Amino acid sequence: MEAPEVEYAEVARAESERGELVLRERRPVDGGPTSLELRANGIFVMDTVEVxxxxxxxxxxxxxxxxxxxxxxxxxxxxxxxxxxxxxxxxxxxxxxxxxxxxxxxxxxxxxxxxxxxxxxxxxxxxxxxxxxxxxxxxxxxxxxxxxxxxxxxxxxxxxxxxxxxxxxxxxxxxxxxxxxxxxxxxxxxxxxxxxxxxxxxxxxxxxxxxxxxxxxxxxxxxxxxxxx
Incomplete structure (x- = not known):
């Protein structure tokens, strides 16, 4: 089964001596529930889908x-x-x-x-x-x-x-x-x-x-x- 198509909207971004931290919202195109995703220097850290x-x-x-x-x-x-x-x-x-x-x-x-x-x-x-x-x-x-x-x-x-x-x-x-x-x-x-x-x-x-x-x-x-x- 194919994963649903999603769009991302940036919620917040910060820079520190360790690099970039981004919080973004994951929005299924079909109108399903949204979730949050945390990334550090482009690396997926965690989200609110699988906790x-x-x-x-x-x-x-x-x-x-x-x-x-x-x-x-x-x-x-x-x-x-x-x-x-x-x-x-x-x-x-x-x-x-x-x-x-x-x-x-x-x-x-x-x-x-x-x-x-x-x-x-x-x-x-x-x-x-x-x-x-x-x-x-x-x-x-x-x-x-x-x-x-x-x-x-x-x-x-x-x-x-x-x-x-x-x-x-x-x-x-x-x-x-x-x-x-x-x-x-x-x-x-x-x-x-x-x-x-x-x-x-x-x-x-x-x-x-x-x-x-x-x-x-x-x-x-x-x-x-x-x-x-």
Whole structure:
């Protein structure tokens, strides 16, 4: 079956030292439902059509610990992971680290559905910073969960400098800031033996989970890498 013909309308655009960030609306020509798409330097990052893996990331992480009181999310995206985390009444604190100020501004301005409501939640703190630096500066045993959804995975980097996030020093910081019984979950668009190897060099328990989804009428699968000290 052929994919429906679509048109795109730019919603917002920003430039930074990392390049171009574009939020655009996807409009089916046949009048079907519209959706939003986020691109960085021309690379597809995520959209509002297929969000099951972002939600699965949150659910999988929240199920790992008995008391997920404090959660750190690396990557704001379009807010779907944060939305699911905040839906859990056990969560008392949700810190979101996002390197692109424009994306935070678009959320606050309501260009992303539910953005203002999500960021107004009193449990939310947004930090505009590199997640690698933020984890290095965080106090030991600060979080019950650390969720990393910064790229399309280590094999599909949005920015080349992000490679450091999937290497032992940054992963060691992720382990250091976890409370006893805590867990790290990393989202990846594809299976990554290299990431699994790096995780196993730092964490005693590592489990790759495959999630099958449909993306624009195509069968796809994504991966969640779960690691525990």
């Amino acid at each position: 099951s893996t972002e939600r699965a990331m949150a659910h999988a992480a929240l199920a790992l610990v008995d008391g997920p009181r404090a959660v750190l999310i690396g990557g704001l995206g379009l807010g779907h992971t944060m939305h699911e985390v905040l839906a859990d009444s056990r969560v008392e604190k949700c810190a979101v680290v996002e390197i692109e100020p424009a994306l935070v501004e678009w959320m606050r301005a309501g260009l992303v559905p539910d953005g203002p409501t999500l960021l107004a939640d009193e449990r939310v703190t947004v930090v505009e910073a590199d997640i690698v630096a933020a984890m290095a500066e965080a106090h030991e045993a600060s979080y019950d969960l650390v969720l990393l959804d910064v790229d399309n995975g280590p094999g599909y980097l949005v920015h080349a400098a992000n490679a450091a996030l999937y290497e032992a020093p940054a992963l060691t910081d992720a382990r250091r800031i976890l409370r006893p019984g805590g867990a790290l979950v990393v989202w990846s668009a594809d299976e990554s033996p290299e990431l699994e190897e790096s995780l196993r060099s730092v964490f005693s328990e590592v489990r790759p989970d495959r999630h099958d989804v449909q993306l624009h009428d195509r069968d796809e699968h994504y991966w969640l890498y779960v690691a525990r000290p």
